[in-house]
Amino acid sequence: MISLATPTASAKTDTRFAPARLRRTVLEMAYAGSTVHIACAFSIIELVSVLYRNHLRYPNNDPRAEGRDYLVLSKGHGVMAQYACMHELGWLNDSHIKNYFADGSKLKGLSDSRVVGLEVTSGSLGHGFSVGVGVAMGLKRKGTDQKVYAIVGDGELNEGPIWEGALVAAHHKMDNLMLIVDKNGFQAMGATDDVLALGDLSAKFESFGFETLEVDGHDEATVDAAIRQLWAIGAGKPKALIALTVKGKGVPFMESDNRWHYTRLNAQTYAEAIDALGLPGDSK
Amino acid sequence: MRDAFSNALIQLALSDPKVLLLTGDHGYALFDEFRKRCPEQYINAGIAEQNMVGMAAGLARVGFRPFVYGLAAFIPIRPVEQNKLAIAHDDLPVVLLGDGAGFVYSHLGTSHQSTEDIACTRAIPNLEVLSPADRFEMTACMNYAYSANCPVYLRMGKSDRGDVHVCRIDPLSQGRLLKVRDGRADRPGLIATGSMVRTALEVAQERDLSVWSAPSLKPLSSDDVYAATCASNGLVTLEEHSVLSGLGAAVTEITSERQPTRVLRIGVQDTFSKHCGSHTYLLEEHGLDNQSIIARVDAFFQNATITS
Numbered sequence: 001m002i003s004l005a006t007p008t009a010s011a012k013t014d015t016r017f018a019p020a021r022l023r024r025t026v027l028e029m030a031y032a033g034s035t036v037h038i039a040c041a042f043s044i045i046e047l048v049s050v051l052y053r054n055h056l057r058y059p060n061n062d063p064r065a066e067g068r069d070y071l072v073l074s075k076g077h078g079v080m081a082q083y084a085c086m087h088e089l090g091w092l093n094d095s096h097i098k099n100y101f102a103d104g105s106k107l108k109g110l111s112d113s114r115v116v117g118l119e120v121t122s123g124s125l126g127h128g129f130s131v132g133v134g135v136a137m138g139l140k141r142k143g144t145d146q147k148v149y150a151i152v153g154d155g156e157l158n159e160g161p162i163w164e165g166a167l168v169a170a171h172h173k174m175d176n177l178m179l180i181v182d183k184n185g186f187q188a189m190g191a192t193d194d195v196l197a198l199g200d201l202s203a204k205f206e207s208f209g210f211e212t213l214e215v216d217g218h219d220e221a222t223v224d225a226a227i228r229q230l231w232a233i234g235a236g237k238p239k240a241l242i243a244l245t246v247k248g249k250g251v252p253f254m255e256s257d258n259r260w261h262y263t264r265l266n267a268q269t270y271a272e273a274i275d276a277l278g279l280p281g282d283s284k
Numbered sequence: 285m286r287d288a289f290s291n292a293l294i295q296l297a298l299s300d301p302k303v304l305l306l307t308g309d310h311g312y313a314l315f316d317e318f319r320k321r322c323p324e325q326y327i328n329a330g331i332a333e334q335n336m337v338g339m340a341a342g343l344a345r346v347g348f349r350p351f352v353y354g355l356a357a358f359i360p361i362r363p364v365e366q367n368k369l370a371i372a373h374d375d376l377p378v379v380l381l382g383d384g385a386g387f388v389y390s391h392l393g394t395s396h397q398s399t400e401d402i403a404c405t406r407a408i409p410n411l412e413v414l415s416p417a418d419r420f421e422m423t424a425c426m427n428y429a430y431s432a433n434c435p436v437y438l439r440m441g442k443s444d445r446g447d448v449h450v451c452r453i454d455p456l457s458q459g460r461l462l463k464v465r466d467g468r469a470d471r472p473g474l475i476a477t478g479s480m481v482r483t484a485l486e487v488a489q490e491r492d493l494s495v496w497s498a499p500s501l502k503p504l505s506s507d508d509v510y511a512a513t514c515a516s517n518g519l520v521t522l523e524e525h526s527v528l529s530g531l532g533a534a535v536t537e538i539t540s541e542r543q544p545t546r547v548l549r550i551g552v553q554d555t556f557s558k559h560c561g562s563h564t565y566l567l568e569e570h571g572l573d574n575q576s577i578i579a580r581v582d583a584f585f586q587n588a589t590i591t592s
Contacts, residue, residue: 113373120370121369127369130366130370131338131370133338134341134345135342135345138347138348161334161335161338165339167330167332168332
């Protein structure tokens with residue numbers, strides 16, 4: 001594994017994607033819709049924050065722009081984190097947030113590509129990454145400089161097609177593709193080490209031919225620097241960013257408590273969670 | 285028929301550089317000409333059908349026109365969830381090509397035989413299902429699959445049965461039955477698909493029956509099935525596929541709602557092949573040889589005559 005260069009300061013001036021703001025939007029949606037998968041969204045908040053703020057290019061802020069970069073959320077369970085970013089970009093409005101899961105509404109509990117701004121239909125795991133591999137292959141054939149980011153969960157790495165796709169990405173020298181593993185250590189029914197141990201992920205992806213970095217997935221500056229570094233090195237190789245994360249990150253009573261994969265908020269836990277984010281104006 | 289397939293694919297690829305052929309490491313001699321003439325449009329995606337189908341969806345998302353080739357035992361079956369989610373749900377123009385359908389790989393056993401592929405594709409929304417009977421239908425189906433610009437599964441069965449049409453079909457009309465023989469209206473009419481159209485013609489010759497070919501299993505024209513019902517004394521469906529959820533099912537779904545009619549479904553009776561042997565041998569094992577079919581059609585007709 002290559003070592004990480006000194007992190008460069010990220011563009012902190014853009015506060016739209018501040019992690020606490022994104023987490024608040026997730027909580028608002030989850031409470032409004034009485035939904036689950038809050039912890040799955042919280043572990044990737046800093047990852048999507050850095051991607052949307054500093055890396056993903058959408059010409060004219062158009063989520064359908066032909067020349068855009070692609071963010072493929074293969075772990076569809078984290079979709080509320082992506083909705084929160086789309087809300088910051090103005091692609092979703094307050095009504096979408098307040099009416100999450102209302103009858104006849106369009107935003108679902110898992111990624112659905114018919115929602116403009118989402119690139120794949122996922123949630124059944126192991127699907128999105130292959131689509132991302134195909135998009136990356138297509139963009140390379142077109143000779144553009146567009147990039148593809150695919151966020152997969154560590155639990156999702158149980159699925160065989162991920163490894164099929166990894167072979168293909170390396171064989172076809174897809175250096176426009178970055179796999180980002182949300183390594184929060186949990187899957188639906190327990191710790192990944194207890195369910196199906198993944199071993200040394202960095203070594204695995206390196207052996208598949210990926211340029212690989214392992215970083216703290218909640219340190220924005222580090223994540224940003226790692227993404228820049230991975231694009232800068234290893235011509236002809238796909239990239240793998242192993243992001244060490246905490247499931248439920250940001251609200252102490254949810255952190256590494258796998259019940260928040262499934263638990264719904266009530267009035268009290270909602271208020272406590274909002275309070276824990278420490279955003280001005282939100283404290284009791 | 286396989287030449288018609290290869291030629292159609294080459295013509296499409298030459299006329300549209302966005303056409304890509306993805307294969308799951310199959311088609312050894314079949315694609316020699318394609319590889320020679322369109323080498324940049326040929327992708328061997330490895331023995332990894334699930335990833336290949338997802339990848340085809342990604343390629344279609346950025347404007348390419350993937351044709352995904354493999355055995356009918358694999359392409360519509362193993363990645364059925366990718367077919368549903370990555371391709372059909374998003375209505376992407378990907379053509380799935382399943383070769384060797386039915387008992388073509390008779391000596392290789394169950395892993396390579398496919399008598400459930402129509403069932404596994406027909407219930408997926410947006411996905412059209414084609415099953416050509418001869419070289420003319422093959423060319424028309426390939427051109428249709430390209431211009432339909434939607435998800436398509438094209439089933440290729442036993443390819444050396446000979447022609448059932450006398451001239452080219454241009455273009456294929458969506459969902460339509462093609463009449464290939466006029467027979468007596470007081471006897472059962474035969475509706476067949478794929479390799480069994482040839483069988484249907486041979487059986488019809490013996491008993492002077494009408495025959496329709498169904499190159500499109502989904503959609504299937506309700507009006508055409510209704511018309512066939514009106515022009516016959518009962519219907520017999522023939523397919524080298526399970527009688528569950530295939531052509532027979534599609535026909536009875538229409539007749540039961542529109543013109544309740546006795547329908548004899550001839551196909552595989554919800555069972556795997558028991559023995560190794562030639563294609564002809566396996567057809568006999570499953571009661572799909574001409575003599576067995578004639579006996580069943582006769583019994584069906586006599587029963588229909590008694591009860592009508």
